[in-house]
Amino acid sequence: MKLPLFHEVKRAKPLLGTYIEITACGIEETKLHQAICLAFERIELVQQLMSVYEEESEVSLINREAFFRPIRVSSQTWLVLKESQCVSVHSKGSFSITACPLHRNHDGLDPHSFDYQNVELSENQMVSLLHPQTQINLGGVAKGFAVDQAVEVLLEQGVEAGLVNAGGDLRAFGDRVFSVQIRHPEISGAFLMSVSLSNESLANSGRYFGGSYINLNQCGPDQATLAAGVRSQTCLRADALTKVLMNEGKKAAWILEDFISSGYLVHSSENSDHAVWTYGQTFL
Amino acid sequence: MKRWEKWLIPSVVSVLVPGISYAAQYLSLEQAQQILFSQAKRFEGSHILFTQEQVQQIEKKAQVVVSTKGQQVWKAYDNERFLGFFIVDYVIGKHELIDYAVALEPDGKVKGVEIMSYRESYGGEIRNTHWREQFIGKNPKSLPVLNHNIANIGGATLSCRHVTEGIKKILTVYEIALIS
Numbered sequence: 092m093k094l095p096l097f098h099e100v101k102r103a104k105p106l107l108g109t110y111i112e113i114t115a116c117g118i119e120e121t122k123l124h125q126a127i128c129l130a131f132e133r134i135e136l137v138q139q140l141m142s143v144y145e146e147e148s149e150v151s152l153i154n155r156e157a158f159f160r161p162i163r164v165s166s167q168t169w170l171v172l173k174e175s176q177c178v179s180v181h182s183k184g185s186f187s188i189t190a191c192p193l194h195r196n197h198d199g200l201d202p203h204s205f206d207y208q209n210v211e212l213s214e215n216q217m218v219s220l221l222h223p224q225t226q227i228n229l230g231g232v233a234k235g236f237a238v239d240q241a242v243e244v245l246l247e248q249g250v251e252a253g254l255v256n257a258g259g260d261l262r263a264f265g266d267r268v269f270s271v272q273i274r275h276p277e278i279s280g281a282f283l284m285s286v287s288l289s290n291e292s293l294a295n296s297g298r299y300f301g302g303s304y305i306n307l308n309q310c311g312p313d314q315a316t317l318a319a320g321v322r323s324q325t326c327l328r329a330d331a332l333t334k335v336l337m338n339e340g341k342k343a344a345w346i347l348e349d350f351i352s353s354g355y356l357v358h359s360s361e362n363s364d365h366a367v368w369t370y371g372q373t374f375l
Numbered sequence: 376m377k378r379w380e381k382w383l384i385p386s387v388v389s390v391l392v393p394g395i396s397y398a399a400q401y402l403s404l405e406q407a408q409q410i411l412f413s414q415a416k417r418f419e420g421s422h423i424l425f426t427q428e429q430v431q432q433i434e435k436k437a438q439v440v441v442s443t444k445g446q447q448v449w450k451a452y453d454n455e456r457f458l459g460f461f462i463v464d465y466v467i468g469k470h471e472l473i474d475y476a477v478a479l480e481p482d483g484k485v486k487g488v489e490i491m492s493y494r495e496s497y498g499g500e501i502r503n504t505h506w507r508e509q510f511i512g513k514n515p516k517s518l519p520v521l522n523h524n525i526a527n528i529g530g531a532t533l534s535c536r537h538v539t540e541g542i543k544k545i546l547t548v549y550e551i552a553l554i555s
Contacts, residue, residue: 102401103490105475105535105542110490112399114527124410258533271527286529293529320529 102127106134107234109258115245116252116267126248130241130255137237140168141229153218154226161217169216171229171236171327178331179207182346186334188227200224235294235330238262242326254288255326259295262326263288276318276357283357286322294329295320296337297357316340317359323352397528398494402476404463408449411478411487412458415451423448429552437547439540446548457481460553462545463491466537471495475538483549488542 100123103112113130115123142148149168156162164172175188187207203209204224211219220227229236234257241255242264252265263269268289275281276297286293297318319336323329328350336343336354347354355369402410408418424445425433433441449461460479465472472494478486 101399103399103493104488105490105538108535109533110493110535110538112527128410254527256527256529258535259529261527261529269527271529273529295529 098123100124100127102131104131104134106131107138107237107257109234111237111241111258112254112256113241113245114254114256114269115250116265117250122248123250126245126250129248130244133240133244134237134257137167137233137240140165141171141233141236143228143230150227150229153220157218157220158223158225161213161219164216164218166216167236167240168229169212169218171232172210172212172218172227174236174327175229175232175331176207176210176212178328178335178350181349182335182339182343184208185338185343186231186331188229188231189225231334232327232330234258234260235292235326235328238292238326257326260293260326260330261288262292264290273320273355277359283318284355288322291322291324292326292329293320293322294326294333296333316356318357319354321347321352321354323350328352398492400492402489402491404476404491407463407476407489407491408451408461410489411461411476412451414453415458416454417452418449418461419452420447420449422446423548423552425552432551433544433547436551437540437544439544441544446545446552448553451478459486460549462548464541464545466541468537471533471537473538475541477542477545479545479549483546483554485542485546488538490538 097116097118098120099114099116100120101112101114102124103110105111111131111134113127115127117123117126139145139147140149143150143154145151149162149164153162153164172188175186178186179188184207187205189207189209190205201222201224204222204226206222206225209220209222209225210227211221213219238255238257238260239262242253242262245253245255246264250265252263252267254261254263254269259274261271268287270285271288271293272282272285273293273295275283295318297316316337319333321329321332321336323332329352332343332347332350332352332354335346336356339346340356343354353369408415412418422445425441425443430441433439447463451458451461459481462477462479463474464477465474467473474491476489476491478488480486
């Protein structure tokens with residue numbers, strides 16, 4: 092019997108401020124292209140719903156009005172808010188969508204407004220903000236969620252296996268193992284390690300190439316931490332947990348366990364090479 | 376050193392040097408045209424040359440440096456109906472070289488963007504390290520192939536700022552050199 096030819100189609104688009112690369116494997120090339128087009132459309136939808144820079148997005152609507160009246164959101168935004176809240180509760184606020192330093196000037200703001208408990212999620216996908224100065228920013232997790240959404244579309248379209256990579260946050264699906272090289276946080280062109288991904292996600296955070304990492308923890312950042320990454324079932328969860336690992340360092344190991352995830356941390360040490368710590372038996 | 380041992384050197388060194396280059400080829404010109412204008416039956420290509428005045432206007436309006444003398448542009452047609460413009464451009468970032476295609480509706484609205492190829496390289500490191508010297512005098516065929524086996528990259532989030540600026544430039548080119 093002659094086996095059907097297996098195709099691999101790889102495409103990329105600039106979306107969510109980064110390059111989204113989709114690899115899809117299957118038998119019919121035309122169908123793979125169609126599935127990828129639909130997956131990109133879904134990512135564009137996530138961008139429209141969750142960007143703080145687009146006035147018409149649901150996130151902008153929440154920030155404008157949810158203190159005055161509850162706002163009903165789409166099932167996509169709802170899912171991200173629920174998962175974010177779950178990680179915030181477990182990490183006691185180390186990860187929070189309310190501490191959004193990237194698009195606001197913090198001068199003169201009540202520190203209490205950054206508390207994750209100021210976002211109230213009630214029945215029928217209704218969102219309220221409990222402090223007049225509280226604002227949300229899903230920038231830390233929207234990329235991970237967009238990856239999950241793209242994978243969902245590809246599976247719906249019958250794509251057998253593939254990988255979605257949002258500029259470094261990725262998820263593999265189907266009966267295929269993907270090899271992923273993780274960049275070194277300080278040496279451009281060098282890689283820290285290689286991991287194999289199969290039906291799971293990998294997200295990373297860090298001070299890459301001299302950039303700064305904004306710590307959301309009011310207690311102050313763990314200065315020694317250069318980069319962190321988490322392997323988890325969904326990319327949304329992996330994305331949120333990397334922020335916890337980045338902020339809390341080794342203390343966050345038990346939180347990863349709670350979420351059946353594993354991770355790595357890269358520390359700088361003055362007199363020696365970088366130390367790489369991995370958590371969870373399945374990381375490498 | 377035995378004669379055969381010499382031949383081991385390039386392969387060992389190439390393993391030690393971390394991923395120097397990452398490249399991905401996504402779409403050929405024809406594939407990009409087909410995806411962005413699936414209804415098109417034919418494409419009429421031309422090379423638009425900018426006048427000095429146009430270069431100045433584009434640079435002023437788009438706030439980018441125009442490094443090319445013109446722009447490669449295709450007009451997409453479904454039989455006789457004009458569907459829009461298909462433009463291929465490239466951007467050079469700090470470490471990356473990207474070829475991309477932009478489809479514009481006849482009125483200049485962006486219809487779609489596809490990255491055609493992505494190449495990330497760290498030429499500086501290759502020039503500055505000693506390892507290259509080891510190959511002087513060797514048969515060029517024995518030089519280690521840059522690491523093209525890296526299938527996927529995790530870690531730092533890459534910014535698509537350069538392509539975003541490139542698209543801004545193309546929209547200005549449309550206004551100043553295409554429709555006028």
